Amino acid sequence: MEELKAELKGKxxxxxxxxxxxxxxxxDDDSLFGDGLGLDSIDALELIVxxxxxxxxxxxxxxxxxxxxxxxxxxxxxxxxxxTK
Amino acid sequence: xxxxxxxxxxxxxxxxxxxxxxxxSSLATSRCGITRVDNFETRHRDNVLVGEIKxxxxxxxxxxxxxxGHGVTRTxxxxxxxxxxxxxQAGLLFTDPSVRTGLISSTSVxxxxxxxxxxxxxxxxxxxxxxxxxxxxxxxxxxIADDLGLKGTVTTISTACSSAANAIMLGAxxxxxxxxxxxxxxxxxxxxKFTLNGFNTLMILSDTYCKPFxxxxxxxxxxxxxxxxxxxxxxxxxxxxxPVLAYVAGYGNANDxxxxxxxxxxxxxxxxxxxxxxxVSELVASQIDYINAHGTATPNNDLSEGRAxxxxxxxxxxxxxxxxxxxxxxxxxxxxxxxVYSILAIQEGxxxxxxxxxxxxxxxxxxxxxxxxxxxxxxxLSNSFGFGGNCSTLIFGRY
Amino acid sequence: MKGKCFIQGIGAVTAQGVWSLDxxxxxxxxxxAKAYAQQPSYKELxxxxxxxxxxxxxxxxxxxxxxxxxxxxxxxxxxxxTGTGLGxxxxxxxxxxxxLDNDEEFLTPTSFIQSTHNTVGAQIALRLGCKAYNFxxxxxxxxxxxxxxxxxxxxxxxxAQSVLVGGIDEISGHTFTLKQLIGEVKSDEVCETIRxxxxxxVNYGEGATFFVLRSSPTMxxxxxxxxxxxxxxLELGExxxxxxxxxxxxxxERAAISAVVIGNTGDMGYDYYFDRFGRLFEDRSQLYYKHFxxxxxxxxxxxMATAAYVLKTQEIPEEIVWKTGKQMPLNYVLxxxxxxxRDHSLVLLKRx
Numbered sequence: 058m059e060e061l062k063a064e065l066k067g068k069x070x071x072x073x074x075x076x077x078x079x080x081x082x083x084x085d086d087d088s089l090f091g092d093g094l095g096l097d098s099i100d101a102l103e104l105i106v107x108x109x110x111x112x113x114x115x116x117x118x119x120x121x122x123x124x125x126x127x128x129x130x131x132x133x134x135x136x137x138x139x140x141t142k
Numbered sequence: 143x144x145x146x147x148x149x150x151x152x153x154x155x156x157x158x159x160x161x162x163x164x165x166x167s168s169l170a171t172s173r174c175g176i177t178r179v180d181n182f183e184t185r186h187r188d189n190v191l192v193g194e195i196k197x198x199x200x201x202x203x204x205x206x207x208x209x210x211g212h213g214v215t216r217t218x219x220x221x222x223x224x225x226x227x228x229x230x231q232a233g234l235l236f237t238d239p240s241v242r243t244g245l246i247s248s249t250s251v252x253x254x255x256x257x258x259x260x261x262x263x264x265x266x267x268x269x270x271x272x273x274x275x276x277x278x279x280x281x282x283x284x285x286i287a288d289d290l291g292l293k294g295t296v297t298t299i300s301t302a303c304s305s306a307a308n309a310i311m312l313g314a315x316x317x318x319x320x321x322x323x324x325x326x327x328x329x330x331x332x333x334x335k336f337t338l339n340g341f342n343t344l345m346i347l348s349d350t351y352c353k354p355f356x357x358x359x360x361x362x363x364x365x366x367x368x369x370x371x372x373x374x375x376x377x378x379x380x381x382x383x384x385p386v387l388a389y390v391a392g393y394g395n396a397n398d399x400x401x402x403x404x405x406x407x408x409x410x411x412x413x414x415x416x417x418x419x420x421x422v423s424e425l426v427a428s429q430i431d432y433i434n435a436h437g438t439a440t441p442n443n444d445l446s447e448g449r450a451x452x453x454x455x456x457x458x459x460x461x462x463x464x465x466x467x468x469x470x471x472x473x474x475x476x477x478x479x480x481x482v483y484s485i486l487a488i489q490e491g492x493x494x495x496x497x498x499x500x501x502x503x504x505x506x507x508x509x510x511x512x513x514x515x516x517x518x519x520x521x522x523l524s525n526s527f528g529f530g531g532n533c534s535t536l537i538f539g540r541y
Numbered sequence: 542m543k544g545k546c547f548i549q550g551i552g553a554v555t556a557q558g559v560w561s562l563d564x565x566x567x568x569x570x571x572x573x574a575k576a577y578a579q580q581p582s583y584k585e586l587x588x589x590x591x592x593x594x595x596x597x598x599x600x601x602x603x604x605x606x607x608x609x610x611x612x613x614x615x616x617x618x619x620x621x622x623t624g625t626g627l628g629x630x631x632x633x634x635x636x637x638x639x640x641l642d643n644d645e646e647f648l649t650p651t652s653f654i655q656s657t658h659n660t661v662g663a664q665i666a667l668r669l670g671c672k673a674y675n676f677x678x679x680x681x682x683x684x685x686x687x688x689x690x691x692x693x694x695x696x697x698x699x700x701a702q703s704v705l706v707g708g709i710d711e712i713s714g715h716t717f718t719l720k721q722l723i724g725e726v727k728s729d730e731v732c733e734t735i736r737x738x739x740x741x742x743v744n745y746g747e748g749a750t751f752f753v754l755r756s757s758p759t760m761x762x763x764x765x766x767x768x769x770x771x772x773x774x775l776e777l778g779e780x781x782x783x784x785x786x787x788x789x790x791x792x793x794e795r796a797a798i799s800a801v802v803i804g805n806t807g808d809m810g811y812d813y814y815f816d817r818f819g820r821l822f823e824d825r826s827q828l829y830y831k832h833f834x835x836x837x838x839x840x841x842x843x844x845m846a847t848a849a850y851v852l853k854t855q856e857i858p859e860e861i862v863w864k865t866g867k868q869m870p871l872n873y874v875l876x877x878x879x880x881x882x883r884d885h886s887l888v889l890l891k892r893x
Contacts, residue, residue: 072649074593095590098404102345102650110647119345185645245773250657252679258637264719274719278627279658280680284883287773296773297687298680300628300658308676312691319694339640340653397621397666397675403654414672529654530663532675 062133072107073100085129093128101126113141147314148379148386148541150324151234151372152482153227155220156469157193157365161227165479166486169494170514174468176351176363182255184335190347193365193470194333195220206289213272215253216366218282220475221330222289224368228326229290232372233384236291241378244295244322245287246313247370248305248329250474252279255334282330295322300474302528303436304395305329306369307477307536311393313373323378328370328478337473338364344403346440352471354437354464355444355510357501362438365470369478371485388485391521391539392425394418398531404442409450411533412436412525416454419535425521427455430537432493434480434524435510437464438471447525448508463496463511477526477534484522484538491518544756546696547893548763548849549615549703552608554578554601555748555834555843560608564850565858568833570734574727575712576746576835591668594651596631598711601749602661603668606705613753619701620674621662622691623709624684626838628658630713638715661709661749674701682804682880683771684708685750685842686888690769696756707751708839717745735832738807746835750842752849762893763849764874767791772885780817780885784877787887799871800826802848803863804878806836811881818877819864826857826866833861841878845888848874852892 066080069089073096087093090101101122108114108125114136116122125135154161157175158168168175176191181198197205202219203212214222225245236243253276260270275281283298295316299308306329313327331337341347341364348361379386396418398411405411420427436447451459465483472479487493496510520540527533553560556576557568583592583600586607592600602623610616633656639648654660659677666675674695678687685708695701720726727733727742735744754766768791775783788795801822805815819827828851834843851857855871876888 076593077589097401099402099594099650099654102343105345106343106647106649249679254633254637258640261637261641261715265722271723274723275725277716278679278681280626280684280884283680284773293772293774295771296680297678297683297771299676300679301662301675301677302657302659312676315694315698319698321694335640335645336637336653336656339645339648340636340650340656343648343650343653395674395676397663397672399666399670399672402660402663402667403650411672528659529657530659530675531666532659532663 058133058137061137062129065129065132068107068111072103083129088128089126112136114139146376147317147373147390148376149371149388149390149485150374150379150384150386151228151232152387152485153224153231154367154369154479154482155195155223156367156472156479157195158468162482169468169483170492172495172497172514174497176470182335184338186338186342189349190338191351191363192333193363193472195366211272213276214285215256215276215282216332217249217251217253217255217330218285220332220366220368221247221282221286224328224330225286225290225326225370228370228372234372241323242294243292244316244325245283245292246297246299246309246325246327247283247286248299248309248474249279249282249331250300250302250305251331251334251337253277253281254336255332258335301532302530303473303476304526304528304532304534305474307526307534308395310371310481310536311395311534314390314393317373317375324372324374326370326372329475330368331366331473331475333364333366348439351498352439352467353498354439354466354496355503355508356499357503359439359441359444361440363470365472367469367472367475367479369475369482371481386541388488388538389541392419392423392537393535394422395534398533400531403529405446405527407446409446409453411531412447412450412527413453415533415535419537423537425537428458430460430521430523431519432487432522433460433462434484434522435462435464436525436527437466439466443527445505448503448506451508452506459508461493461511461515463494465494467497477524480524481536484524487519487522488538488540492516544696544699546693546766547755547758548752548766549755549759549761550609550613550753551763551846551849552605553748553750553843553846554581554605556746557833560846565860568860570832571744571746571835572732572734574721574729574731574744575717576744577712578748596629596655598629598631598709599661599664602707602709603665605707605749605751606665609705609751609753615703615753618671618673618703618705620692620695620704621666621671622676622688622704622706623662624678624688624839625658625709626681626684627710628679629656629660630711630716632656634713634716682838682878682884683886685839686769686771686886690771692754693766693769696754703753703755705751705753707749708842709749710747710837710839712745712747733807735805735807738809741808741810743806743808743836746837746840748834750846758893764852765891765893767889767891769888774883775885777814777817781821784821784887791889793873798822798825798873798875799869800828800851800866800874802828802830802844802874802876804831804841804844805829806831814879814882824867826862827864828857828861829863830861841886844876844878848876848890852890
């Protein structure tokens with residue numbers, strides 16, 4: 058699980074081009090959207106593709122992302138339960 | 143006293159017809175043009191529906207009379223067909239250089255439909271290379287101007303899905319300022335893998351028939367189309383004794399300045415655009431008989447637009463409908479085909495139905511006109527909104 | 542009330558760096574086929590959360606726009622009007638390649654969203670919170686002049702008091718390989734200045750040039766934009782009539798033009814239009830600018846900056862002289878541009 062979380066942080070930084078942010082800067086329970094990392098709805102769509110490409114999980118409704126992408130914890134939890142690769 | 147701007151010709155091609163008359167017939171009989179994609183291969187074929195014009199590129203070439211090596215992309219070909227019809231109806235000849243004429247077109251994809259086919263093969267296949275320059279958005283406009291034999295003020299606007307509204311607006315202003323006597327205005331966009339995949343990544347494509355202003359709407363159907371209007375100054379119309387189909391009463395453009403793609407929750411940009419259009423037309427909201435809404439059927443647009451309508455019209459929101467369930471969302475061409483529909487509404491005394499509507503949205507009590515309605519229409523307001531917060535409103539009036 | 546149109550601020554990002562008052566004596570002539578812009582630091586200007594998605598075209602546009610706004614000291618804008626020939630090419634190409642390379646799978650939205658031609662104008666508005674009129678023109682070599690025409694009309698009609706107008710174009714990989722393939726852009730091996738050029742095609746230069754225009758002048762105004770006119774096609778033989786008609790409409794004699802600014806590129810195929818133009822103004826100073834900016838569909842915006850500079854300073858830097866003319870006070874400057882015999886434009890500036 059810890060490995061997955063670290064991997065996710067790295068991927069998020071890379072995919073969303075978060076300059077000046079390192080893996081260490083993101084805590085597992087930091088909120089990714091809003092006040093936390095400050096991600097927005099376009100980033101949510103990028104993360105949906107990340108789930109598909111990296112873990113074989115397809116979301117059909119972008120609204121599902123809201124709960125899944127709350128924090129690294131919720132993301133890792135969802136991925137470990139639903140991943141197909 | 144500002145100069146009036148009359149519409150003396152209209153032409154269009156869309157998924158529901160290859161002429162204005164064919165489009166009217168489809169609108170009046172609730173015949174929608176939404177199908178699977180047939181003209182190009184895509185892995186999304188079974189997941190999306192589109193408003194596609196069922197003419198292959200070869201069929202379009204034949205219809206127009208293009209010869210091999212022409213370099214006209216689908217966007218340009220659709221534009222040529224629509225512009226020819228508009229010019230013919232207005233009876234324009236381009237022989238008198240003292241009549242200052244312009245063409246203001248608009249497109250969002252430009253020649254992308256060709257670029258996406260040959261992007262990599264160009265380097266190996268000299269036979270294809272005459273298409274390379276057709277990629278640029280302005281080229282379709284050049285090709286339309288050349289086809290018409292038009293020399294003058296020619297330019298292209300690209301503000302995503304409000305493009306053609308802005309072309310019509312600029313055309314009207316060029317006449318009002320006295321810079322032009324007449325101008326052909328509108329837009330053209332072909333379906334392409336590029337836009338289909340683009341909207342797919344935004345997860346706003348419906349997997350079924352789009353349902354504007356419905357609680358259970360799932361997104362939009364993309365479409366392709368072209369439409370042009372001929373605008374002429376009052377003075378020229380009087381001189382040439384031409385029949386006038388309608389006049390351009392008002393227009394306004396504003397920016398939502400909220401988000402790169404999404405509309406603000408309270409529809410600020412849309413509200414401002416409508417306010418500006420009222421100011422230009424010197425009309426008050428209660429004089430509008432029909433609103434041809436942008437109504438793309440995405441969750442975000444219809445909510446934001448609905449709220450803007452409530453702000454602009456209060457409790458008196460007039461009869462409104464979105465015609466996108468007929469044609470799909472035709473991007474840069476959308477405002478042009480909807481301008482034609484708005485003028486047809488005035489001419490024919492018809493409000494065209496908002497197809498597929500079943501359940502009112504829970505956020506407000508706005509119910510679109512779901513069936514064809516016959517009534518007098520004197521003023522129509524047409525909204526078009528695009529990426530980048532670009533919001534435009536046009537008002538057409540009975541002449 | 543009828544307004545006029547005055548240039549109050551200029552900003553640019555170019556192959557020579559950013560706009561400054563000693564731009565010309567610091568500039569070096571472009572000899573490479575593709576002249577990339579020298580990118581300034583954007584961090585001070587654009588929030589980290591926005592900058593991370595932006596292609597260079599957007600960043601250059603924002604920088605140049607802000608530079609013009611700062612100089613003009615204008616905060617309330619009634620319009621943001623941009624021109625671009627090729628649009629946000631980097632993002633378009635990126636999204637297209639993703640479609641082709643991944644067979645329509647695993648595509649992400651950012652590059653698609655930003656491939657839209659009005660992205661730069663939209664991002665400027667978003668950053669400034671500017672809800673005003675926002676248009677983007679995409680018509681080859683008159684993309685900027687179309688935006689200028691729109692601005693001028695709005696100021697003249699009194700619909701606007703201040704407008705931000707500019708042009709942006711960027712270089713990207715494969716599209717430029719294709720442009721070189723068909724000879725639009727010189728090949729990488731050719732190393733010629735405009736004056737030395739013996740080949741077809743252009744040295745292409747990316748960049749952004751913006752202006753703040755206002756309906757009333759101040760002591761700091763660069764110049765007045767008297768009029769602009771665009772024409773899709775023009776035979777060589779029609780050029781004189783085109784120019785004279787334009788000047789007549791503005792009640793200015795050809796003899797009153799103190800200097801001309803031409804958009805010659807060194808393309809042996811089409812520069813004869815500029816030669817013909819030059820012959821109509823034989824004893825006047827002929828100035829050029831694409832040797833510093835490179836050619837692009839919106840390079841002529843930089844041409845207008847050049848003309849504005851000359852009118853304001855009443856000096857012609859020798860670096861921009863194509864042909865020397867007789868010494869005279871600089872009152873009217875006429876700009877002419879065309880590309881490959883199409884999309885002709887005239888812009889008339891007046892000392893303010």
